[in-house]
Amino acid sequence: MDIIRQNLGENSYQILVDEDIIPKAGSLAREYLPNTRQAFVLTNTTVGPLYGQKLVDSLEKAGIQTFIYQMPDGEDHKNFAVLNEVYDALLEAKIERQGSLWALGGGVVGDLGGFAAATYLRGIAFVQVPTSLLAQVDSSVGGKVAVNHPKGKNLIGAFYQPSLVLADLAALNTLPEREWQVGLAEIVKYGVLAGGEIWQLLVNHLPLIKAKDPDVIRKLVVQSIKIKADVVEKDERESGLRMILNLGHTIGHGLEAATGYKVFRHGEAVAIGLVGVARLAARLGRFSQESCQQITSILARLGLPVAVPQSVQRNNLAQEILGHLSRDKKVQKGEVRFVLPVEIGKVEVGTVPQKLLEEIVRELCGEAGK
Amino acid sequence: MDIIRQNLGENSYQILVDEDIIPKAGSLAREYLPNTRQAFVLTNTTVGPLYGQKLVDSLEKAGIQTFIYQMPDGEDHKNFAVLNEVYDALLEAKIERQGSLWALGGGVVGDLGGFAAATYLRGIAFVQVPTSLLAQVDSSVGGKVAVNHPKGKNLIGAFYQPSLVLADLAALNTLPEREWQVGLAEIVKYGVLAGGEIWQLLVNHLPLIKAKDPDVIRKLVVQSIKIKADVVEKDERESGLRMILNLGHTIGHGLEAATGYKVFRHGEAVAIGLVGVARLAARLGRFSQESCQQITSILARLGLPVAVPQSVQRNNLAQEILGHLSRDKKVQKGEVRFVLPVEIGKVEVGTVPQKLLEEIVRELCGEAGK
Numbered sequence: 001m002d003i004i005r006q007n008l009g010e011n012s013y014q015i016l017v018d019e020d021i022i023p024k025a026g027s028l029a030r031e032y033l034p035n036t037r038q039a040f041v042l043t044n045t046t047v048g049p050l051y052g053q054k055l056v057d058s059l060e061k062a063g064i065q066t067f068i069y070q071m072p073d074g075e076d077h078k079n080f081a082v083l084n085e086v087y088d089a090l091l092e093a094k095i096e097r098q099g100s101l102w103a104l105g106g107g108v109v110g111d112l113g114g115f116a117a118a119t120y121l122r123g124i125a126f127v128q129v130p131t132s133l134l135a136q137v138d139s140s141v142g143g144k145v146a147v148n149h150p151k152g153k154n155l156i157g158a159f160y161q162p163s164l165v166l167a168d169l170a171a172l173n174t175l176p177e178r179e180w181q182v183g184l185a186e187i188v189k190y191g192v193l194a195g196g197e198i199w200q201l202l203v204n205h206l207p208l209i210k211a212k213d214p215d216v217i218r219k220l221v222v223q224s225i226k227i228k229a230d231v232v233e234k235d236e237r238e239s240g241l242r243m244i245l246n247l248g249h250t251i252g253h254g255l256e257a258a259t260g261y262k263v264f265r266h267g268e269a270v271a272i273g274l275v276g277v278a279r280l281a282a283r284l285g286r287f288s289q290e291s292c293q294q295i296t297s298i299l300a301r302l303g304l305p306v307a308v309p310q311s312v313q314r315n316n317l318a319q320e321i322l323g324h325l326s327r328d329k330k331v332q333k334g335e336v337r338f339v340l341p342v343e344i345g346k347v348e349v350g351t352v353p354q355k356l357l358e359e360i361v362r363e364l365c366g367e368a369g370k
Numbered sequence: 371m372d373i374i375r376q377n378l379g380e381n382s383y384q385i386l387v388d389e390d391i392i393p394k395a396g397s398l399a400r401e402y403l404p405n406t407r408q409a410f411v412l413t414n415t416t417v418g419p420l421y422g423q424k425l426v427d428s429l430e431k432a433g434i435q436t437f438i439y440q441m442p443d444g445e446d447h448k449n450f451a452v453l454n455e456v457y458d459a460l461l462e463a464k465i466e467r468q469g470s471l472w473a474l475g476g477g478v479v480g481d482l483g484g485f486a487a488a489t490y491l492r493g494i495a496f497v498q499v500p501t502s503l504l505a506q507v508d509s510s511v512g513g514k515v516a517v518n519h520p521k522g523k524n525l526i527g528a529f530y531q532p533s534l535v536l537a538d539l540a541a542l543n544t545l546p547e548r549e550w551q552v553g554l555a556e557i558v559k560y561g562v563l564a565g566g567e568i569w570q571l572l573v574n575h576l577p578l579i580k581a582k583d584p585d586v587i588r589k590l591v592v593q594s595i596k597i598k599a600d601v602v603e604k605d606e607r608e609s610g611l612r613m614i615l616n617l618g619h620t621i622g623h624g625l626e627a628a629t630g631y632k633v634f635r636h637g638e639a640v641a642i643g644l645v646g647v648a649r650l651a652a653r654l655g656r657f658s659q660e661s662c663q664q665i666t667s668i669l670a671r672l673g674l675p676v677a678v679p680q681s682v683q684r685n686n687l688a689q690e691i692l693g694h695l696s697r698d699k700k701v702q703k704g705e706v707r708f709v710l711p712v713e714i715g716k717v718e719v720g721t722v723p724q725k726l727l728e729e730i731v732r733e734l735c736g737e738a739g740k
Contacts, residue, residue: 158528
């Protein structure tokens with residue numbers, strides 16, 4: 001078992017990574033959450049049937065009174081209506097302040113479940129059991145929880161750290177191909193951010209990664225979590241440094257919003273966004289052309305989009321993305337700030353000339369020169 | 371100006387108490403929240419017309435872009451529907467992460483506004499400008515924010531500390547008589563909790579208090595805030611000690627719930643609850659009869675109820691209160707824990723025999739011997 005400690009003072013917690021960790025949840029709960037006597041497992045209609053009973057059995061066997069609730073699957077359901085259903089279910093189960101909420105699933109279950117845990121009775125213990133690659137390397141660590149608002153993703157949320165994270169590598173075996181890819185997009189992001197071992201794995205072992213070699217995947221997951229935990233440790237509430245984790249996300253979010261969150265998965269939009277900021281930095285003379293092409297090539301070889309596919313291109317898409325960028329929640333004093341790679345393993349934060357930004361976004365949308 | 375510092379590590383803040391502090395809000399914002407460029411003032415339809423413009427003018431004069439939003443007045447509106455309207459208004463005003471939310475009003479505005487501030491864009495700066503006595507001495511300090519759920523008060527909430535509290539004593543001049551009384555009930559609670567100067571003021575200067583003598587009122591407000599801040603400092607998230615602030619509240623909440631929140635104001639229910647726990651403790655031989663009678667007498671002389679008035683008495687009221695107690699959110703392992711006075715200035719936390727609890731609740735409801 002790999003154990004990564006997220007150091008955050010009294011909000012510290014452990015992230016445990018291993019194959020078949022779900023069946024050990026009960027004994028781990030006894031060890032890491034000795035006071036919890038009630039567990040409310042939130043999952044969805046896809047993951048629930050696969051792993052729900054295993055988790056419930058393990059918790060019950062450890063003497064923890066356990067309830068399970070399945071929400072519908074998909075980003076569309078990360079909303080207030082479902083949140084209120086979860087509150088009702090928590091009350092129905094009479095979960096007390098000493099109880100715990102276990103989010104079994106991907107980012108949607110983790111984000112909504114975390115927000116419910118943060119706000120039910122002013123906060124109960126929260127355990128992340130991420131079953132997707134994306135959730136294991138990204139959303140389950142760091143305490144960002146949220147629901148979507150009709151006007152934008154994650155506009156309502158909190159910083160609320162889990163008490164424990166259990167990343168079961170065996171759960172990845174049931175992951176559809178597209179879900180693998182979107183997780184890999186975030187892993188490429190970590191590679192660009194941190195360089196070193198994770199970048200070398202991406203550069204030198206793409207065939208093993210594509211073949212889902214268990215050892216290489218474990219290394220990628222553990223490295224990614226370490227990089228994220230390290231950044232979060234230095235800036236829990238995103239007052240500065242943590243923003244670097246948004247590498248590729250600003251353009252990515254704009255693209256997701258402009259296409260109504262219906263065309264691209266988050267990781268696919270991030271892949272296009274990564275190409276965008278790499279090109280922005282290169283065009284500004286702050287990043288090498290070679291590294292820019294290397295990033296693009298790795299993403300493409302992993303099967304990720306590196307520009308808006310022709311079938312999705314349409315009039316004004318670039319303009320709409322630019323409009324969304326100006327309303328991004330990381331806007332400060334009216335200016336959009338970008339995380340820009342300056343070399344593999346090093347990024348900087350700053351604004352970019354609006355004209356260059358427009359040019360790059362048009363290129364990504366296949367509207368260059370139009 | 372009286373300045374009380376709430377020490378909570380990086381969540382520390384100042385509570386400023388003075389006459390006519392609202393017109394100074396802008397310059398105080400410059401001093402205490404130097405980074406804020408946007409202020410969203412949340413108020414209600416009663417307080418807004420009285421003080422809203424003064425606050426807006428002061429903030430605007432300090433160069434802060436200011437918006438004002440009035441919610442309907444009353445506990446009935448501390449719900450998700452209004453919360454969502456506030457989110458919409460925050461988005462409409464394009465409040466950014468560096469913006470601030472100012473809650474101008476009583477406990478409802480402060481609790482709902484605080485929850486909105488805690489969750490909008492994962493948290494923006496929050497300033498409490500309490501205009502009721504109850505909010506000044508209680509709800510504006512300590513970071514408990516919440517909205518009500520159809521199944522109970524404050525079931526959805528967070529611990530989210532304000533960045534600044536401005537308690538304007540001049541605002542109390544427009545307070546209706548009943549609002550004074552409910553604030554005084556909490557002040558009596560602090561007297562029982564802490565003894566010392568505040569208790570002496572209550573024992574020796576009731577006529578001055580009833581005449582709203584500005585000097586005595588200021589002392590009561592400042593003392594109350596100091597007592598609360600001291601307890602919160604030792605236990606920000608109510609894992610133990612902070613529970614003592616619920617003296618009188620457990621029975622009080624049960625009474626409010628059983629009467630649909632329509633009969634008693636919070637402070638009135640707390641007054642009856644204070645009599646209840648004083649009697650519980652006295653009957654257990656842990657508190658003197660004399661002190662129990664002294665508390666009852668002070669509350670009665672302040673015009674507060676010390677039992678359920680005959681006009682409100684009805685069959686099964688006691689039984690319903692007892693039912694609500696068993697569902698209280700402070701229930702642990704299925705047992706209701708009470709804060710019991712053992713002498714003036716000293717309380718203890720513990721469970722009480724169910725039979726005695728039933729007896730006392732029946733007495734308070736005028737159902738003794740029935």
